[in-house]
Amino acid sequence: KRQELRECELATSMPSLLVPDKIEDELEMTMVCHRPEGLEQLEAQTNFTKRELQVLYRGFKNECPSGVVNEETFKQIYAQFFPHGDASMYAHYLFHAFDTTQTGSVKFEDFVTALSILLRGTVHEKLRWTFNLYDINKDGYINKEEMMDIVKAIYDMMGKYTYPVLKEDTPRQHVDIFFQKMDKNKDGIVTLDEFLESCQEDDNIMRSLQLFQNVM
Numbered sequence: 001k002r003q004e005l006r007e008c009e010l011a012t013s014m015p016s017l018l019v020p021d022k023i024e025d026e027l028e029m030t031m032v033c034h035r036p037e038g039l040e041q042l043e044a045q046t047n048f049t050k051r052e053l054q055v056l057y058r059g060f061k062n063e064c065p066s067g068v069v070n071e072e073t074f075k076q077i078y079a080q081f082f083p084h085g086d087a088s089m090y091a092h093y094l095f096h097a098f099d100t101t102q103t104g105s106v107k108f109e110d111f112v113t114a115l116s117i118l119l120r121g122t123v124h125e126k127l128r129w130t131f132n133l134y135d136i137n138k139d140g141y142i143n144k145e146e147m148m149d150i151v152k153a154i155y156d157m158m159g160k161y162t163y164p165v166l167k168e169d170t171p172r173q174h175v176d177i178f179f180q181k182m183d184k185n186k187d188g189i190v191t192l193d194e195f196l197e198s199c200q201e202d203d204n205i206m207r208s209l210q211l212f213q214n215v216m
Helices: 003-009 020-033 038-045 050-063 071-079 088-096 106-121 122-135 144-162 172-182 192-201 205-213
Strands: 068-070 104-105
Touching: 038 050, 038 106, 050 106, 068 071, 068 122, 071 088, 088 106, 088 122, 088 144, 104 106, 106 122, 122 144, 122 192, 144 172, 172 192, 172 205
Parallel strands: none
Antiparallel strands: 068 104
8 A cells, every 4th residue: 555655656756755654643744634525436437546646646736736737837847857858748748638628627536536547547448548648639530630639749758878879760661660560551640549549559559658657
């Protein structure tokens, strides 16, 4: 249980993390200070326990006292973890994937629902969420330019120190290969079914998608 709580703490991306032997004390403080509405409902809807949700909520409120995150704040938080690259575009796309209602802000409920899928969801759930990230204009399909935008943003974020021999056209080459594999009927777009099928039958694609989960 303590390991799972630790996982939750890391996921909140707090500057100062709790140490394992202090978790119980911090949980007691959390239960006194924060009583988010709908906690039982969130417990039913996610793969987190009530205690884990308390820890996540505390971290969320520490970073965002107002209870919501706008895109600019989200970018600032994300940039701290990738100092050698430019995380702004990837954070932009990720923010809009979290903001499922397209309100321009991410609430705790949005945050924890997505986190539940990414940390503890099934392979199918993770792939559906990733498809939604790549479907930038939310038309239900992924075109090659959308895939290129996301992949380029990931490379930009990781920076030159992570990819010392990266050539400028490398993202485009990767996208050309993956898109050709995914677009099974060659109509210029990738549907959700094509995406799910391609990812689950091709180990190279699945390994590449692990990069996304690592930077998340």
